[in-house]
Amino acid sequence: MKSERKQVYLFYKPNDELDEKVQKLRELGKKHGFTLAESPDKANIIASIGGDGTFLQAIRKTGFREDCLYIGINDDKLGFYTDFNLNDLEKIELGMQAENIEVLRYPTLQVTVDDLQEFQCLNELSIRSNIIKTFAIDVFIDGIHLETFRGDGMIVSTPTGSTAYNKSLKGAVVDPKLNAMQLTEIASLNNNQYRTLGSPLILNNDRELILKIVQDGNDHPIIGADNEALSIRHSHEVKVKVSDKSIKTLRLKDNLFIHKVKRSFL
Template structure:
């Protein structure tokens, strides 16, 4: 990180956290890091909080490829936060040693009706906002695959496979695999309606198109990571793995499998 010295801090201010961050600021000044007031002026963006705060830091700063994102947790487990506000010594060690490495995480590129596009680091979710199931025609690379009926669908990245996708019994995917996963939310399977009924992992060069069947329930909630988007009357949602990758810093002794074992076993 020797060539990156401008740092923006992203966090929700409170007295307890502010005291800990002051200690971390002292460490930064010791190694000539400079705080900036706007993320556009930073080449390091550090979030303080859980994975949700890390996701918000990326979204609010525009999914910058030219910046390095660093997650510092506040004591809670996280897949994106390798550092801890209660362990400033480890943060200082990361600044002066070769015990860290930069990872590049894939993102999803989402287009809604050809009018609005955005990125996701964890997942795209589409859910019914009323107590009624709705139908989605699923196309892969232009070919009709199935008609889904149920509460919704989730498309996740490999890193996002441990989040909402995991709660739906989706597969945990090694982040070294570049692709996306389609997982159902409460699908209907009977003699009349039939869906795959299992998570579907797609290669990075696939294009997934979800066409919402207009049957009176055409107002789904569309979520980008941990944020609900105000998009109404959606008809067609295109999803593909983006060429844009997010760079983040992690400790070499904190591998993905370590995090999975710590979180779920």
């Protein structure tokens, strides 16, 4: 790696056992000319240490930066975003050599709530009931009304997020090289009044998805971004698009998407 790419910020939750391992990682980084940054805004590389949840938090809490690389290092917790293992320093050291790694760009979602609040998601956007009660959503694609959904909620996922909450809802597993988003239902009702597609829907990156929450006096669902519930209440309209911004991350060349799918599910 070039010297200007060697300012590293470590994102993790400290504890005695982990601190000992991280110290060895620091020593290895120093050996290869890496310098620890005191804050993420001064870093060119942000390395999360933990599982996929920690990786998602690292990206969200550092502002979905496009001008740095994100690296996922797991502590024996398998994941789709964590290519490196803190207990295998030899492989991490090999990863510090450019010929063993490649840069991937993961698509993100751009979400706008009531034309007031905007944010990004790397995994998925979720809209779920906050009480034991179904609610209705009018679904529009490029301004055309598709359906009126009633059920427990809906998920809009990225290709990398397709293996998370989306998969548990029988959504499709999507190749992360596809720049797209997927709409998946959560426990939909289908009767004479409400009729939905009843299957996941994959949309191209130039589509605009609008979810209008049908209000009947007590329908204020919870909105979640990745693994975090947002403090947004009384929302009426949620717009979702595939963002022009992407997240850059490092991947070992011998750890392809198909390897991860097979290792995690088969």
